[in-house]
Amino acid sequence: DTEVTQTPKHLVMGMTNKKSLKCEQHMGHRAMYWYKQKAKKPPELMFVYSYEKLSINESVPSRFSPECPNSSLLNLHLHALQPEDSALYLCASSQVGAIGYTFGSGTRLTVV
Amino acid sequence: KNQVEQSPQSLIILEGKNCTLQCNYTVSPFSNLRWYKQDTGRGPVSLTIMTFSENTKSNGRYTATLDADTKQSSLHITASQLSDSASYICVVSETGFQKLVFGTGTRLLVSP
Numbered sequence: 001d002t003e004v005t006q007t008p009k010h011l012v013m014g015m016t017n018k019k020s021l022k023c024e025q026h027m028g029h030r031a032m033y034w035y036k037q038k039a040k041k042p043p044e045l046m047f048v049y050s051y052e053k054l055s056i057n058e059s060v061p062s063r064f065s066p067e068c069p070n071s072s073l074l075n076l077h078l079h080a081l082q083p084e085d086s087a088l089y090l091c092a093s094s095q096v097g098a099i100g101y102t103f104g105s106g107t108r109l110t111v112v
Numbered sequence: 113k114n115q116v117e118q119s120p121q122s123l124i125i126l127e128g129k130n131c132t133l134q135c136n137y138t139v140s141p142f143s144n145l146r147w148y149k150q151d152t153g154r155g156p157v158s159l160t161i162m163t164f165s166e167n168t169k170s171n172g173r174y175t176a177t178l179d180a181d182t183k184q185s186s187l188h189i190t191a192s193q194l195s196d197s198a199s200y201i202c203v204v205s206e207t208g209f210q211k212l213v214f215g216t217g218t219r220l221l222v223s224p
């Protein structure tokens with residue numbers, strides 16, 4: 001298995017909702033990443049987990065809460081989002097040291 | 113500051129023609145350089161990855177070159193197809209870091 005699987009592919013949520021994005025990989029990668037990408041812009045790093053521990057938080061607002069319950073799974077919990085948070089959310093995984101970096105196909109999030 | 117600059121910003125070519133995309137970077141110390149293809153609303157897909165010692169790498173109709181002395185890379189697409197219409201992103205890794213430095217991409221449109 002050489003894929004990073006993200007679910008759901010599309011999500012529409014209200015500003016008072018709580019939702020979660022899920023990311024899964026079975027390549028044995030021990031580093032996992034969340035990115036946010038706005039239209040026509042490059043991906044922006046949000047969080048990095050290494051060996052299931054949060055190693056980088058790029059000053060992301062607390063309404064985004066990451067979780068890495070095991071080495072194959074990465075979640076992003078969303079609460080009280082703003083319309084400007086609407087974007088493509090990408091998950092990626094790699095060996096620690098950014099070797100074999102693989103992106104998922106993304107979740108298109110719309111906040112209404 | 114580590115930066116990756118790509119040119120042109122956008123490009124329109126006729127189906128069957130060749131094209132070359134450029135990438136200049138200032139990332140140091142350099143670890144590797146990757147080219148990704150990203151369809152609208154989808155996650156980036158890796159085309160090539162090159163380390164310091166490699167100066168060319170091919171993946172089907174895609175050929176990437178790297179000049180680590182001048183810190184320049186190019187992606188050459190041969191006999192373009194309509195399905196090549198996408199954004200092409202140059203991404204550079206810094207040695208010892210898990211962060212990637214993304215270029216702003218070249219949007220390619222292949223016209224029939």
